[in-house]
Amino acid sequence: MDTDDALALRLAHDLDGTFEALVLAHQDRLYTIAHRFLGNGHDAEEVTQDALVRAYGAIAGYDGDRIRALQLRPWLATIVLNLCRNRLARSHGAPGALSLDRESPDGATLPEPAADPATSPAAVVDRREARRRWAALVVQLPPAYRAPVVLRHVDGLSYPELAIALDRPEGTVKAQVHRGLALLRTAFEASERLEREEMTA
Amino acid sequence: MTTPSMDDRTIESALADLTLSAPSHLAVDVLVDVGLADRYAMIESPIGPLYVAWNARGVSTVGLARDDAAFESEHRERTGRTAVRAAALPPALGARIARRIAGDRRPDIRVDLRGRSEFEQAVLRKAAEIPHGEVRPYGWIAAEIGRPKAVRAVGTALGHNPVPLIVPCHRVVRTDGTIGQYSLGGPDNKRTILAAEGLDPDDFERRARAGEHYTGSRTTHIVCNPTCRHARRVMDKHRVWFRSLDAAADAGYRPCKICRPASGATVVAISA
Numbered sequence: 036m037d038t039d040d041a042l043a044l045r046l047a048h049d050l051d052g053t054f055e056a057l058v059l060a061h062q063d064r065l066y067t068i069a070h071r072f073l074g075n076g077h078d079a080e081e082v083t084q085d086a087l088v089r090a091y092g093a094i095a096g097y098d099g100d101r102i103r104a105l106q107l108r109p110w111l112a113t114i115v116l117n118l119c120r121n122r123l124a125r126s127h128g129a130p131g132a133l134s135l136d137r138e139s140p141d142g143a144t145l146p147e148p149a150a151d152p153a154t155s156p157a158a159v160v161d162r163r164e165a166r167r168r169w170a171a172l173v174v175q176l177p178p179a180y181r182a183p184v185v186l187r188h189v190d191g192l193s194y195p196e197l198a199i200a201l202d203r204p205e206g207t208v209k210a211q212v213h214r215g216l217a218l219l220r221t222a223f224e225a226s227e228r229l230e231r232e233e234m235t236a
Numbered sequence: 237m238t239t240p241s242m243d244d245r246t247i248e249s250a251l252a253d254l255t256l257s258a259p260s261h262l263a264v265d266v267l268v269d270v271g272l273a274d275r276y277a278m279i280e281s282p283i284g285p286l287y288v289a290w291n292a293r294g295v296s297t298v299g300l301a302r303d304d305a306a307f308e309s310e311h312r313e314r315t316g317r318t319a320v321r322a323a324a325l326p327p328a329l330g331a332r333i334a335r336r337i338a339g340d341r342r343p344d345i346r347v348d349l350r351g352r353s354e355f356e357q358a359v360l361r362k363a364a365e366i367p368h369g370e371v372r373p374y375g376w377i378a379a380e381i382g383r384p385k386a387v388r389a390v391g392t393a394l395g396h397n398p399v400p401l402i403v404p405c406h407r408v409v410r411t412d413g414t415i416g417q418y419s420l421g422g423p424d425n426k427r428t429i430l431a432a433e434g435l436d437p438d439d440f441e442r443r444a445r446a447g448e449h450y451t452g453s454r455t456t457h458i459v460c461n462p463t464c465r466h467a468r469r470v471m472d473k474h475r476v477w478f479r480s481l482d483a484a485a486d487a488g489y490r491p492c493k494i495c496r497p498a499s500g501a502t503v504v505a506i507s508a
Contacts, residue, residue, distance in 0.1 A: 065258075067254070070256055071254055080258075080259055083258060083262060084269065091270040166253060166254060169251065189255060191252070216247055219247055220242045
């Protein structure tokens with residue numbers, strides 16, 4: 036938060052000299068939001084690029100006070116989510132179908148390298164499999180729950196930030212996050228059952 | 237066997253592990269898209285391969301360099317921006333530049349002149365109006381942009397033209413009728429490019445030395461810059477040469493409305 040406030044101050048003072056710092060500070064999280072919402076790296080990449088270019092255009096049109104008051108984390112999340120929703124609307128809203136096994140090679144990189152000697156190759160494989168599985172479950176959530184769950188638990192926004200990003204009361208977004216987690220649990224348990232049945236069949 | 241029950245904490249930590257890194261090229265793509273970084277590649281030209289850099293606002297640099305590293309550091313020095321090597325120009329841009337160099341003025345090529353003063357931009361815009369295969373003196377530009385005394389500043393502005401060939405500063409010559417200096421590798425390159433456009437630089441300089449600075453037609457009584465496309469259509473038996481526009485005016489000739497030679501009239505030819 037503090038670094039974002041400082042970034043907003045610098046943007047108000049010198050947009051062109053500061054914008055690269057904004058891109059570097061936010062590109063991973065915006066790409067993550069788009070990827071987890073849309074379910075594939077190609078669309079996520081285009082949407083993230085578009086969102087950052089639009090952010091530049093928007094800031095260029097704002098006066099200094101408005102730039103200084105920007106809460107960059109929720110503000111940028113709103114831009115990327117709006118573009119994600121537009122893209123879903125254009126592709127007839129069926130993201131789940133193209134979600135499985137579509138982590139791009141770039142996107143599949145684990146944030147922490149598996150350099151820890153305690154981490155066995157089997158554990159790395161398990162973790163990759165868990166990520167693939169949870170990503171698939173998230174992308175099959177209804178969009179109304181997917182966005183709050185991704186912003187709260189993948190991106191790590193606070194509830195006040197979430198309320199800004201989704202432009203809804205805090206109580207509403209809290210309820211949506213809880214409902215989204217409940218749906219995820221049900222979906223996970225259903226997939227476990229399915230797997231077991233397949234193994235015993 | 238029973239399904240292990242999933243508590244919220246477990247789900248939350250699984251979700252927190254879903255973060256990703258953006259593809260490594262994404263930041264540069266964004267910066268190029270907003271004009272805060274450039275891409276560059278090579279094009280062919282009458283003087284050999286040239287470096288061309290561009291971003292979303294237009295072509296920012298045309299230049300010569302020893303190698304990629306030298307080009308990148310000179311580009312950064314001048315613009316403050318990073319230049320990233322691309323395999324080739326975007327096909328549409330490459331085609332427009334090739335057509336422009338071949339003499340077709342129609343293709344619209346946006347240029348990024350950020351950092352240039354109003355005066356410099358006016359000089360470059362005016363130079364861009366000079367047709368393929370024609371030349372005008374520095375004083376002509378100065379007069380046309382309403383700064384008739386700023387001839388030397390015009391020369392300096394053209395010397396710092398960041399996009400030679402696209403803005404054809406090679407078509408601006410010294411007021412005494414010599415071809416003059418060229419920022420893109422020196423005066424020999426200027427002559428080569430003009431020759432590729434069908435103008436004979438040796439012949440042009442020979443005429444200037446002989447005092448033939450303006451040319452007119454006895455049938456129309458119109459006087460032109462010697463390379464004006466209308467002047468070149470005049471038949472030799474009707475052609476007349478003038479040392480100065482005053483001499484032409486005394487003989488009853490009016491300036492051509494296309495090449496507007498009156499604009500350079502305040503500067504007297506200094507060839508002794």
